[in-house]
Amino acid sequence: MAQAQKVLAPEAHTPPVLADWEKVAYLLHVSRQMDEVEETRLVPEKQVLYQFSARGHDMAQILLGSRLTHRHDAICGYYRSRPVLLAIGVPLEEALAGPLAREGGYSGGRDIGVVFNYPNLNGPSALPMCGGVGAQYTPATGWAQAIEYRRTVLGEAEYEGAIAVVLGGEASVATNGFWSALTIATTQKLPVLFYIEDNGFGISVRSHLQTPGGNIAANLASFGGLTILDGDGTDPEEAARLTQEAVTFVREQRAPMLLRLRVPRLCGHSAQDTQGYKSESEIAEEKSRDPLPRLRDYLVPGHMAEEGWDEIEQRASLDVAAALERALARPQPDPKTLTRHVFSEAGEHGIQSVQTKGGLAAEGITLPKGSATVQPSGPRINMAAAIRRTLDHELSVNPRMVLFGEDVGPKGGVHSVSQGLQAKYGEARVFDTSLSEEGIIGRAVGMALAGLMPVPEIQFRKYADPAVEQLNDCGTLRWRTRNRFAAPIVVRMPGGFFKCGDPWHSQTNEVQFVHAIGWRVAVPSNAEDAVGLLRASLRGNDPVIFFEHRAMLDHGWARRPWPGDDYVLPFGKAKTVREGRDITVVTWGAMVERCEQAADMVAKESGRSVEVIDLRTLSPWDSEAVVASVRRTHRCLVVHEDNGTAGFGAEILAVVGRECFLDLDAPLERLTMPDIPSPHNPILLEAAVPSAEQIAAKIDDMVRF
Structure with a gap:
């Protein structure tokens, strides 16, 4: 030097x-x-x-x-x-x-x-x-x-x-x-x-x-x-x-x-x-x-x-x-x-659909659209391996993609998600950064403006706080320049509890990014969805927060077969993971597994039928699927790991209350963490995070209302 x-x-x-x-x-x-x-x-x-x-x-x-x-x-x-x-x-x-x-x-x-x-x-x-x-x-x-x-x-x-x-x-x-x-x-x-x-x-x-x-x-x-x-x-x-x-x-x-x-x-x-x-x-x-x-x-x-x-x-x-x-x-x-150009748009009614500068689209580069059809192959793999394989494949087909963050290089990430990628693609494409989240995100914005596809990693959700200014500026960039500029980046962000919790590594607070203007937000619950949503993000034209739940990265329930090199899952499409007639439970991330467990418990104990919907993405979220389900079941419970006050469940229930008011047979309910940081002791953590037993009890109360 x-x-x-x-x-x-x-x-x-x-x-x-x-x-x-x-x-x-x-x-x-x-x-x-x-x-x-x-x-x-x-x-x-x-x-x-x-x-x-x-x-x-x-x-x-x-x-x-x-x-x-x-x-x-x-x-x-x-x-x-x-x-x-x-x-x-x-x-x-x-x-x-x-x-x-x-x-x-x-x-x-x-x-x-x-x-x-x-x-x-x-x-x-x-x-x-x-x-x-x-x-x-x-x-x-x-x-x-x-x-x-x-x-x-x-x-x-x-x-x-x-x-x-x-x-x-x-x-x-x-x-x-x-x-x-x-x-x-x-x-x-x-x-x-x-x-x-x-x-x-x-x-x-x-x-x-x-x-x-x-x-x-x-x-x-x-x-x-x-x-x-x-x-x-x-x-x-x-x-x-x-x-x-x-x-x-x-x-x-x-x-x-x-x-x-x-x-x-x-x-x-x-x-x-x-x-x-x-x-x-x-x-x-x-x-x-x-x-x-x-x-x-x-x-x-x-x-x-x-x-x-x-x-x-x-x-x-x-x-x-x-x-x-x-x-x-x-x-x-x-x-x-006024509401145009919050996100990229299809060209219609004379609207400029592609920004003048920023991202691949501005330079006329298009990646394969992929397929929404799952083509499973091989054994079930965990979410960490699925994300790694997706990053590997997209690096191979897109020479403008770069992956970086703290410890993503030789170490392969603190969650081992980028393991081996620097050795395969070199330090220019997969590299470590200094310990500055402001620098990680701000650098990514500049690289995207110059026509690259940056994939920065924020090591834990809580660590994003020093980068909030850059994140907010990135999200509003397309809107405030009238589509002259855009900075499509994909921010990988692990968070949530894992065996234990704490106020520094286990925060979720995904609602902050849903409330931020211009960001698409994905919260996959399993390996298959992680592949499809990550590939959609990497081939898209908008900034994305890709939330990787720590508890699901190696969880047996979240393992799925590889869905194919072309699998792309569109944002805003929820999945009904369990059909039912008595109540709709809406959830995402690590709570999907617990809601399924609760549904099994309720079915075994009372024979009641629970419909479980995994939103998969929160921005946009599939309000149509939720509303259609509630109109059939006449009840709605939202379960999420984040705090209750001003959590995303409030937005969901506000929409459901407006659209399904005359269809409801019970008050709308939420089951969330109390308004506290994530506690460290496993006993305290289980008391804070909604458990399958708590979810089942809430379902039973609502159905008996």
């Missing part, structure tokens, strides 16, 4: 570099005009509801964007990144229509206007930005890793020289995402540029509270594998030289670099921020470093005449005014389309 270089002094660099200064001056005036018209007109008129000026940051960003010319370059910015977008070619009208929340634009009014995205098919793209500070870093490293994968593993020469660039302010360097991305980029030696715009303030919090001494470049001087540049982002010559050096280094060395540029924030954090926390002398000092007059002084009269500067300013003003009128003429978004 290359050792970090010391912070380079500006005078040690190569001679000054020439830039397209007319373009820089024009775009700087454009950016200023946009900020001004928003601040003085559109915000007071309440036509722009969220406004974040880039004044002070703008010139340096434009110099950066002008250097991004590779068609597979990508930037991942934040809410003050409009100037760099202008520099990579975002049309002026679109840059104004987004903040106006008009039809078209970045999101068609679905997201705040400063959260940009730009799926450029013929040049650098802007990956979907996030509203959370620091959330941009790990997806950018994922894009960089995908660049290297496509260049080296897939042999796609067109990716030679492409890089990822991630922008962030000095406050963002305190986030989990920043440090996770640094670890990924340096340990993997990825072509990513960390571009830090240090204005000294995170809203009102001064930079010395974000990082010791207020200088992240100095603090990272000995960070292994990271080269660092540090300089003045308001000095045209210095900023241009450092930017060129940084971009060239990352392209040629295929290695990460951090460039910190000091810039003033010549405005509040947002239009609502009065900057009362700054003294008059601080504001005056910032104004003295305004890059606009510094650029004029640098260019006039050496590079252009004063008349030339004035002409550029006038042209920018006219262009912004014309673009604004076009943006204002756009219609308001149509509320009838």
Whole structure:
């Protein structure tokens, strides 16, 4: 691993570099005009509801964007990144229509206007930005890793020289995402540029509270594998030289670099921020470093005449005014389309069915649809072996699939599900990661945006908590970009009790992901269903949470014969595992076996007939099958391992209550864990998790009602 270089002094660099200064001056005036018209007109008129000026940051960003010319370059910015977008070619009208929340634009009014995205098919793209500070870093490293994968593993020469660039302010360097991305980029030696715009303030919090001494470049001087540049982002010559050096280094060395540029924030954090926390002398000092007059002084009269500067300013003003009128003429978004693009859709009624960027579908790659017909062969195998064999087969037919997480490599996973796969497919396709769930999921999002099929593993359900921001952002990505981007990933997530329990490894809480927007959720109870649902996930076009219950991975009841290499089980299709006439029991995961045991007990003791439905997937869930069953049996009990309050059983019974109200002969009931974490002692665990005896007793009470 290359050792970090010391912070380079500006005078040690190569001679000054020439830039397209007319373009820089024009775009700087454009950016200023946009900020001004928003601040003085559109915000007071309440036509722009969220406004974040880039004044002070703008010139340096434009110099950066002008250097991004590779068609597979990508930037991942934040809410003050409009100037760099202008520099990579975002049309002026679109840059104004987004903040106006008009039809078209970045999101068609679905997201705040400063959260940009730009799926450029013929040049650098802007990956979907996030509203959370620091959330941009790990997806950018994922894009960089995908660049290297496509260049080296897939042999796609067109990716030679492409890089990822991630922008962030000095406050963002305190986030989990920043440090996770640094670890990924340096340990993997990825072509990513960390571009830090240090204005000294995170809203009102001064930079010395974000990082010791207020200088992240100095603090990272000995960070292994990271080269660092540090300089003045308001000095045209210095900023241009450092930017060129940084971009060239990352392209040629295929290695990460951090460039910190000091810039003033010549405005509040947002239009609502009065900057009362700054003294008059601080504001005056910032104004003295305004890059606009510094650029004029640098260019006039050496590079252009004063008349030339004035002409550029006038042209920018006219262009912004014309673009604004076009943006204002756009219609308001149509509320009838509001629920479109939560998930991938079939093309109908003129709807764009395939996203512009992200996943295999955007590049015209289709995998075999498979068959819903089971073709059993061989002996019964456990769920762990079934999942492993499915992953093995899909890796063999899809060269863009990658499998990764903590301990999935030589160890084969803490549950042995990925055992032997790294030896077979190599470290580029099956690899271990650092211990950062934020990094695991964020990296997967970036890789999916770049056209791969990432399969990250979260070692236990509870460990997903540090990645919740990335998971939520991934799920909403298609909707908030109006299907311009999507990130189909399959997150394998073991959880639930196993012999014993505890609050850290045995959590289920699958309802959290059902409630999250844009996620499909599978909870198989047996090996056959695990194969079909996992293959459907890996060949689909949506993000999926694939829940692997720890108790069922090697359970004898869950064993089934191999259902075939082509077996695909569609989401949203429940299975009636036991037919009955007296009551419907709805369940999933490890509770299916216990409900079947309870049904046997009830049949033996009283001759009552119990219908047991295994939902198999919770998003979507098969409400039609459940409603049809309850209309026959006139009773419904939902059994699940998760806590009762706000558990998914409440959603099921709400639908059943509405659709089957006149058919019911007994109150709707749930049997769940109490509202406590999973206890560790096996005796306490059995008292908490619904047992077959408890289920049978509840069935008996309901039938006798």
